[in-house]
Amino acid sequence: MATFARCHAILAADARALDRRLAPAFADAAADLGIASGADVRRRPDDVVAFLPGLWRTAEAIVNARRRPAG
Numbered sequence: 792m793a794t795f796a797r798c799h800a801i802l803a804a805d806a807r808a809l810d811r812r813l814a815p816a817f818a819d820a821a822a823d824l825g826i827a828s829g830a831d832v833r834r835r836p837d838d839v840v841a842f843l844p845g846l847w848r849t850a851e852a853i854v855n856a857r858r859r860p861a862g
Contacts, residue, residue, distance in 0.1 A: 795820055 799817050802810035818827075826832055 792820060792824060 795817060799810055799813070802813065821827065826835065
């Protein structure tokens, strides 16, 4: 999605007509990620921060499982 966004930034500067034609595809890709509005964009950092403790627990469980001797 980051590459898609960079491409659209370039198109917006250099090929506005093409950017407008491809904008629905960009909006669809963003919607697939749960981003359909400016409010969604502003909320995403909080969502990521809230996700991190669970990710950390999962990573620790994987590391700890690898440390246990086969038995």
